[in-house]
Amino acid sequence: MPWVPALLLVAIATGAHAQSTGQTSVAPDLRECYTNPWLLNRNNLPPTTIQTLIDIIRQIEDNPNVNVDMRTMAALLLHTYRQDGIEYHSRDGVASANVLPFSPTFHSFHRHRLLLRMIPSNLQALPNNTLSAPLKCALHHMLSTTVDARLRGDESSCGQLSQYRALRTSRSVRSVKDDVELLDVSKLRGRNGQMRQYNPNDDVESTGSFGPKRARQLMGDSACPILTGVVKTKWGDVSVGNLIAGIAAGTESQQVPITELIRGSTLNYQNVQTTLTSIFPATLSGDLAEAVLIQGTRGSQIISVGTAGHWNSTQAQRFFMLSERSNVEMTDPEIRGGIDGFVLGNSSAEGLRIYSSLRLSQLLDMYFAPRNGFFNTNLRACNRRNLSLTHINNDALASETRAFTAALDSIMPLEGTLTGGLEGLVQSAITNYQTYTSNTMNDLNCIITEATSPDFRLRTNLYIVLDSSWPYNTIYPAISYLLEAIEVNKYGSSVTLLSAADGRVLINQTLSQSEFHLLYNATTHQSFPTGVNLETSLPNIRQLLLDTLRNESSSNFVGGNSSVLLYLLNSGTIQNNNNVWEQARLLREGVPDTRLVFGTSSNQVENLSNLVRDPQNDVITLTLTSTGTQVDTTMSQVLSTIQMTGRRVVNPLCGANFAAGSSGVRQFDDSVEAGFINFYRVSPNYFYLNNDNARVRVSFGTAGVVQGSLTVCHSRSVILPRQNSTLEPDASAITCQNVVTATNVDMSLQNACNGFSTIGACPPLYFSVQANAVGETTTATCTDVNVCRFPNSIRYQIEVDGLGCFSNATNLLSSVFFVLFGLILNIVRSL
Known part of the structure; x- marks a missing residue:
C-alpha cells in the first residue's frame, strides 16, 4: 500500500x-x-x-x-x-x-x-x-x-x-x-x-x-x-x-x-x-x-x-x-x-x-x-x-x-x-x-528430513532417576537430547528428575524445557544426593507414582501420556537382591502402565534383567563422554525404548488400588497431525476377566469440523501397529479400519485374555490412530489450543466401555484367584 x-x-x-x-x-x-x-x-x-x-x-x-x-x-x-x-x-x-x-x-x-x-x-x-x-x-x-x-x-x-x-x-x-x-x-x-x-x-x-x-x-x-x-x-x-x-x-x-x-x-x-x-x-x-x-x-x-x-x-x-x-x-x-x-x-x-x-x-x-x-x-x-x-x-x-x-x-x-x-x-x-x-x-x-524423522510425536511422562556420580558435563547433554527428542512441552511430554540415592524429587514434573534447564545446572547437580540405592529409591518412587494414579483417578483421567521410569546409573555394579526384586515387582504390578528402564555406564544386563519386563530393550549400556559428542547415537536405544511405550488408555476408576468395578462409558479427546500416527496401549489389567461389553472405540465424536480421514490399526502382538507396515513379518497380526464422518471403529476386548493364566502373560491391546496426509489446508479443523497443537490437526475421541480393574500387586497368588473366579463366572453365565 x-x-x-x-x-x-x-x-x-x-x-x-x-x-x-x-x-x-x-x-x-x-x-x-x-x-x-x-x-x-x-x-x-x-x-x-x-x-x-x-x-x-x-x-x-x-x-x-x-x-x-x-x-x-x-x-x-x-x-x-x-x-x-x-x-x-x-x-x-x-x-x-x-x-x-x-x-x-x-x-x-x-x-x-x-x-x-x-x-x-x-x-x-x-x-x-x-x-x-x-x-x-x-x-x-x-x-x-x-x-x-x-x-x-x-x-x-x-x-x-x-x-x-x-x-x-x-x-x-x-x-x-x-x-x-x-x-x-x-x-x-x-x-x-x-x-x-x-x-x-x-x-x-x-x-x-x-x-x-x-x-x-x-x-x-x-x-x-x-x-x-x-x-x-x-x-x-x-x-x-x-x-x-x-x-x-x-x-x-x-x-x-x-x-x-x-x-x-x-x-x-x-x-x-x-x-x-x-x-x-x-x-x-x-x-x-x-x-x-x-x-x-x-x-x-x-x-x-x-x-x-x-x-x-x-x-x-x-x-x-x-x-x-x-x-x-x-x-x-x-x-x-x-x-x-x-x-x-x-x-x-x-x-x-x-x-x-x-x-x-x-x-x-x-x-x-x-x-x-x-x-x-x-x-x-x-x-x-x-x-x-x-x-x-x-x-x-x-x-x-x-x-x-x-x-x-x-x-x-x-x-x-x-x-x-x-x-x-x-x-x-x-x-x-x-x-x-x-x-x-x-x-x-x-526429502532427507522426511526420510530421517519419525512420523509420530511422543507424549510421555518421563521420570529420570539420576545417579549424581555422573560428571555434569557428561550426563547433561544426554538428558538434554532426551528432552528435545521426546518434545517436552505443553502438547507433548513431561519430565521429572529424581534421585537414585533415595528416590526424592529433585525437579518437579514440568512441561517446559526452558524451566527444566533453568533448574538443572552444574551447581544444582553438585548439590544432589550421592550414591545409588534401589532398595530405597524404588519404593519411594512407587509411592510417588501411586499418588499420581490417585490424582488421575480423581480427575477422571481416561488416557494420555505414557509413563517411563528411567534410571541413569554410573556407580559400577548396582546391588540387586531379593528385596530389590520385590520392590521392582510391586512397582510393575502396582503401577502396570509404567515401564522401568535402566541406562548404565557399564554392562549390567545380566545383573538387572530380572527387574524389567524386556531385558533386551530395558537394560541399556551407555557410552557417554565429557566431550558430549555422539550423544544421539549413544542415547538412541533409550529413545527407541521410550518410543515403544504407547500412550496410556485406562479405567479411571482403578486409581492406585485396582479395586473398583467397571469403567462404564468414558472418553477423552485427542488430536493428530496430517500424515502422523499416535500409538496407544491398553494394559490387560483393565480387561483380564471377561466382560462381553469391554471395548475401545475411536470416532470423530463431537470434534466439529472434520478434514481428512483417520485410519485405526490394532494388534495384540505388534507394539506399533500401522497400515501397510513393511517392518512387520506377520501382516495378519494387524487389523486396520478407516474412520469417516458418522462412523466408529470398535476394538472388542471380549475374552481378550482367554488362555492366559496370569495378567502378566496376557498381551496388551496395541492400537494406533493415523491421519492421512494432506497437501494444503484451507480451513482450521481444531481451534482448541488445550487439545490441538496445530489448528489443522484432526481431533478425535477415544471411548472406553466395560474396562475393569485387575492387579496381583497384593500377593503372588491373586492371579490364580482371578482365573478361578473367571471360570466360575463363565459357568454361571452358561446356566
Missing part, C-alpha cells in the same frame, strides 16, 4: 521513537541481564534452540495478562526484548558502581533503531514481570544480534565442536548486594565465561583509541568470535531477530517514507526510491545494507556475505562461534533468519485468513516441523532454498536495499564516507547473496 497509516506516523513521531530498547544505553528492563552475575553466565540459561524459543513464547501467550494477536505479539517481542549491538566496554581496570560496562555500540544497533520506527507497537512493551528474569534474559539474547570478539582462551580448538570448557565453569552463588563487584574488571573476567577483556594496546590493526568501538571489537584477538541472537534448528542456525521482525513487518506491511526515518538528517543519495516496504529492512535488506556500508567504506568493491559457524556443543547449544572475525555483517544465521522472516511475513496474511486466532508459537512450530508446514507442505524450513526463489523478487530486493542503505547511512558511524558507487556495491552484495545461498548453504532438505 502506497500510503502511511496515521497510526504508523504517530508511532514514529512519539512512542516508538522513545522506545527504551532503541536508546543508546541498555534498556532499563534488560539491565539485570548484565548486572546479575548468575544471569550474565549463559550456562545458567536454557540452550538456544528453536524448541526453547517456542516454549518461552508459549508462556507469554498463556499469560492471562497478555491477550494480543499474532502480529502484535511479534512486535511486542521486538520492542521489549530485542536490543541489538550490546557490547562490553573495558574501563582499563577502573570500576564504578554507577557505570554499567555494556552499551549498544555494535553496528547492528543502528539498524535496530530504524526498525523500531518501522514496526510500531501500540502497547509499547510487555510488562517486566511477564517472564521470570532468567527466561527474559534468555529471550533477550536469542532475539538480539551482536558479535563478541574478546579472547576466550579456547581459540586453538574453536574450529571443532568442543564442550567449550572455558564457558562451562560453574560459578559460586552470589547475593544481589554483591552485583556491584561485577563492574570490577578483574572480577568480571572470572564470571563472564572466563573471557579476557579487550586491551587496545594488543590491537595492532586498530586506528587508535579514537577508532569506533565496532572496529576495535572485530579486530580483537578471538579467531572465532561469538555471535548472539542465534537459535539452533535441524535446518540450519537462524537469527531470531530477523525471523520475528519479518513476521511483524509482513503481517501488517507498511510503506514508510525515507524522510520519516532520517528526520533531522540529510539524504546523501538522490537515485533511490522514496519509500521503504517494512519487511525488506526487517529481513534481508537490513543485513545487505550493513554489509554495503561497512565494507564499502573500507574500500571494498566486492561485498562479502555469508559467514559460517558452529555451536560449542551438539546438545548444550549456548554459544555460536563464527569461523572468522571479518565481514560479519551478514552471517549464515542472519541469511536464514532473513529468508524465513520474509517468507513467513508474506505468508502470514493467508495463514490468518485460514485461522484468525493463529498464535506466533503455532506459526513457528508449524514452519520448523518435519512435515506439513505452515498450512502448506511447501512452507517449511526444509524448503528454504526454493522458498527464497519463489518469494523474493531480486529487482525489488535491490531497490529496497539501495533505499535502506541510504537511510542507514544517515545514522550509522562509519570509517569513511561513501560519495558514490552505491548501486554497484548493492548489486555486488545481492549477487554474492544469491550465489552463496544457492551454492554454499547446503541445509537439510525436505
Whole structure:
C-alpha cells in the first residue's frame, strides 16, 4: 500500500521513537541481564534452540495478562526484548558502581533503531514481570544480534565442536548486594565465561583509541568470535531477530517514507526510491545494507556475505562461534533468519485468513516441523532454498536495499564516507547473496528430513532417576537430547528428575524445557544426593507414582501420556537382591502402565534383567563422554525404548488400588497431525476377566469440523501397529479400519485374555490412530489450543466401555484367584 497509516506516523513521531530498547544505553528492563552475575553466565540459561524459543513464547501467550494477536505479539517481542549491538566496554581496570560496562555500540544497533520506527507497537512493551528474569534474559539474547570478539582462551580448538570448557565453569552463588563487584574488571573476567577483556594496546590493526568501538571489537584477538541472537534448528542456525521482525513487518506491511526515518538528517543519495516496504529492512535488506556500508567504506568493491559457524556443543547449544572475525555483517544465521522472516511475513496474511486466532508459537512450530508446514507442505524450513526463489523478487530486493542503505547511512558511524558507487556495491552484495545461498548453504532438505524423522510425536511422562556420580558435563547433554527428542512441552511430554540415592524429587514434573534447564545446572547437580540405592529409591518412587494414579483417578483421567521410569546409573555394579526384586515387582504390578528402564555406564544386563519386563530393550549400556559428542547415537536405544511405550488408555476408576468395578462409558479427546500416527496401549489389567461389553472405540465424536480421514490399526502382538507396515513379518497380526464422518471403529476386548493364566502373560491391546496426509489446508479443523497443537490437526475421541480393574500387586497368588473366579463366572453365565 502506497500510503502511511496515521497510526504508523504517530508511532514514529512519539512512542516508538522513545522506545527504551532503541536508546543508546541498555534498556532499563534488560539491565539485570548484565548486572546479575548468575544471569550474565549463559550456562545458567536454557540452550538456544528453536524448541526453547517456542516454549518461552508459549508462556507469554498463556499469560492471562497478555491477550494480543499474532502480529502484535511479534512486535511486542521486538520492542521489549530485542536490543541489538550490546557490547562490553573495558574501563582499563577502573570500576564504578554507577557505570554499567555494556552499551549498544555494535553496528547492528543502528539498524535496530530504524526498525523500531518501522514496526510500531501500540502497547509499547510487555510488562517486566511477564517472564521470570532468567527466561527474559534468555529471550533477550536469542532475539538480539551482536558479535563478541574478546579472547576466550579456547581459540586453538574453536574450529571443532568442543564442550567449550572455558564457558562451562560453574560459578559460586552470589547475593544481589554483591552485583556491584561485577563492574570490577578483574572480577568480571572470572564470571563472564572466563573471557579476557579487550586491551587496545594488543590491537595492532586498530586506528587508535579514537577508532569506533565496532572496529576495535572485530579486530580483537578471538579467531572465532561469538555471535548472539542465534537459535539452533535441524535446518540450519537462524537469527531470531530477523525471523520475528519479518513476521511483524509482513503481517501488517507498511510503506514508510525515507524522510520519516532520517528526520533531522540529510539524504546523501538522490537515485533511490522514496519509500521503504517494512519487511525488506526487517529481513534481508537490513543485513545487505550493513554489509554495503561497512565494507564499502573500507574500500571494498566486492561485498562479502555469508559467514559460517558452529555451536560449542551438539546438545548444550549456548554459544555460536563464527569461523572468522571479518565481514560479519551478514552471517549464515542472519541469511536464514532473513529468508524465513520474509517468507513467513508474506505468508502470514493467508495463514490468518485460514485461522484468525493463529498464535506466533503455532506459526513457528508449524514452519520448523518435519512435515506439513505452515498450512502448506511447501512452507517449511526444509524448503528454504526454493522458498527464497519463489518469494523474493531480486529487482525489488535491490531497490529496497539501495533505499535502506541510504537511510542507514544517515545514522550509522562509519570509517569513511561513501560519495558514490552505491548501486554497484548493492548489486555486488545481492549477487554474492544469491550465489552463496544457492551454492554454499547446503541445509537439510525436505526429502532427507522426511526420510530421517519419525512420523509420530511422543507424549510421555518421563521420570529420570539420576545417579549424581555422573560428571555434569557428561550426563547433561544426554538428558538434554532426551528432552528435545521426546518434545517436552505443553502438547507433548513431561519430565521429572529424581534421585537414585533415595528416590526424592529433585525437579518437579514440568512441561517446559526452558524451566527444566533453568533448574538443572552444574551447581544444582553438585548439590544432589550421592550414591545409588534401589532398595530405597524404588519404593519411594512407587509411592510417588501411586499418588499420581490417585490424582488421575480423581480427575477422571481416561488416557494420555505414557509413563517411563528411567534410571541413569554410573556407580559400577548396582546391588540387586531379593528385596530389590520385590520392590521392582510391586512397582510393575502396582503401577502396570509404567515401564522401568535402566541406562548404565557399564554392562549390567545380566545383573538387572530380572527387574524389567524386556531385558533386551530395558537394560541399556551407555557410552557417554565429557566431550558430549555422539550423544544421539549413544542415547538412541533409550529413545527407541521410550518410543515403544504407547500412550496410556485406562479405567479411571482403578486409581492406585485396582479395586473398583467397571469403567462404564468414558472418553477423552485427542488430536493428530496430517500424515502422523499416535500409538496407544491398553494394559490387560483393565480387561483380564471377561466382560462381553469391554471395548475401545475411536470416532470423530463431537470434534466439529472434520478434514481428512483417520485410519485405526490394532494388534495384540505388534507394539506399533500401522497400515501397510513393511517392518512387520506377520501382516495378519494387524487389523486396520478407516474412520469417516458418522462412523466408529470398535476394538472388542471380549475374552481378550482367554488362555492366559496370569495378567502378566496376557498381551496388551496395541492400537494406533493415523491421519492421512494432506497437501494444503484451507480451513482450521481444531481451534482448541488445550487439545490441538496445530489448528489443522484432526481431533478425535477415544471411548472406553466395560474396562475393569485387575492387579496381583497384593500377593503372588491373586492371579490364580482371578482365573478361578473367571471360570466360575463363565459357568454361571452358561446356566
